[in-house]
Amino acid sequence: MRHIKRLYCTHRHVAKSVCISKCTDIFTNLALEDWLYQNRDFTHSHLLMFWRNEPCVVIGRHQNPWLECNFAALPCIENGVKLARRNSGGGTVYHDLENLNLTFFTGRSEYSRRSNLEVISRSLKNSFNIETKINEREDLCIKQSKISGTASKLGRTSAYHHCTLLINSNKTNLSLALRNILDCEVKTNASVSVRSKIMNLSEVIPDVTVEGVMKAILLEYASKEIEIIEEIDENHFPGVGKIREMFESDSWRFLRTPKFTLFRNFSNGQVFMEIDKGIVTDLGVSVHVDDVSASFQHLLGKRFSKLVLDEFELVVEGLQHSKIGRISCNKSLK
Structure with a gap:
């Protein structure tokens, strides 16, 4: 041809x-x-x-x-x-x-x-x-x-x-x-x-x-x-x-992905996870639980993946009670 x-x-x-x-x-x-x-x-x-x-x-x-x-x-x-x-x-x-x-x-x-x-x-x-x-x-x-x-x-x-x-x-x-x-x-x-x-x-x-x-x-x-x-x-x-x-x-x-935030509702409130350039940069929860920092800290700074999403869902499943709690990403983890 x-x-x-x-x-x-x-x-x-x-x-x-x-x-x-x-x-x-x-x-x-x-x-x-x-x-x-x-x-x-x-x-x-x-x-x-x-x-x-x-x-x-x-x-x-x-x-x-x-x-x-x-x-x-x-x-x-x-x-x-x-x-x-x-x-x-x-x-x-x-x-x-x-x-x-x-x-x-x-x-x-x-x-x-x-x-x-x-x-x-x-x-x-x-x-x-x-x-x-x-x-x-x-x-x-x-x-x-x-x-x-x-x-x-x-x-x-x-x-x-x-x-x-x-x-x-x-x-x-x-x-x-x-x-x-x-x-x-x-x-x-x-x-x-x-x-x-x-x-x-x-x-x-x-x-x-x-x-x-x-x-x-x-x-x-x-x-x-x-x-x-x-x-x-x-x-x-x-x-x-x-x-x-x-x-x-x-x-x-992956890393060129525009910043996005996932919100997950549960019986007593809502949890969010922010991902910027493919990295988990912020997490928050609208209720207070003991050791919130310990529950989330290991996800901060990680590359977003199916494994991170599954871990996030496990944290959500374990949340109970109701007061305000929040953590933010340590800049050094980005």
């Missing part, structure tokens, strides 16, 4: 090209996407990148991983589901090999989510006779069910819009991976995903394949140049390894 006849033109002439990543590692593909955004000039050329990943949950740049997914269960789903944070905003999505990802790179002035989604919509109509619509959130839907989520990043001169396309994803694993297990009231400034009813294209056309959908979109996008990317390495993309390390790091995935 190196050359495809131009079938469709934008309002003004621009050079359009396509790259298809053969890599299925989420961190490497995110690094490639970011490398292209940083190093290519899209002022007079557009690029469409196709990519797929082994099972993973991908949260938006400003989201909270502990609120967006079943973080404790991810390693146990199938052969393990990775957790990644992308560089764009928007909500959380689940990827597997039956989910096709598309990134449309353009100049800032040509950025248009709707135009990109219309390319996909026309391809599904022309090749599969599937009717889709773009809703007010600029998601692609079949009737009331979403088949594609969407997010973007806008720079000074360049921009990209990326979206998922559910073809035959494992909806059982998707549901399990995106389940919120926190049984607490939460105060946070993090972006929160909007839960929607979803659908695979295979529910409409049982024999549809990722390759078939990709071919249909290629015909509609009508690029004369297609590049198959077999290796994403320093020889072809200098500096991509460092970008990948950033995406895989705990400091990016």
Whole structure:
């Protein structure tokens, strides 16, 4: 697939090209996407990148991983589901090999989510006779069910819009991976995903394949140049390894989480736990119990995790009586 006849033109002439990543590692593909955004000039050329990943949950740049997914269960789903944070905003999505990802790179002035989604919509109509619509959130839907989520990043001169396309994803694993297990009231400034009813294209056309959908979109996008990317390495993309390390790091995935506070009610009052940059920085209780400090002190300064959450719940279960008590984090523990 190196050359495809131009079938469709934008309002003004621009050079359009396509790259298809053969890599299925989420961190490497995110690094490639970011490398292209940083190093290519899209002022007079557009690029469409196709990519797929082994099972993973991908949260938006400003989201909270502990609120967006079943973080404790991810390693146990199938052969393990990775957790990644992308560089764009928007909500959380689940990827597997039956989910096709598309990134449309353009100049800032040509950025248009709707135009990109219309390319996909026309391809599904022309090749599969599937009717889709773009809703007010600029998601692609079949009737009331979403088949594609969407997010973007806008720079000074360049921009990209990326979206998922559910073809035959494992909806059982998707549901399990995106389940919120926190049984607490939460105060946070993090972006929160909007839960929607979803659908695979295979529910409409049982024999549809990722390759078939990709071919249909290629015909509609009508690029004369297609590049198959077999290796994403320093020889072809200098500096991509460092970008990948950033995406895989705990400091990016977890410690960039906006500050949030968990509140847990019990019969005589309420307990809170504040987490900032992934660290427990403050705890408090609205009733007095003996040795409150001893009950909580061991959690202060710890990295937030399922284990810390379980310990917090144990403290809540043991609380009784009613007066005001509070402790605050020792700054040296941060």
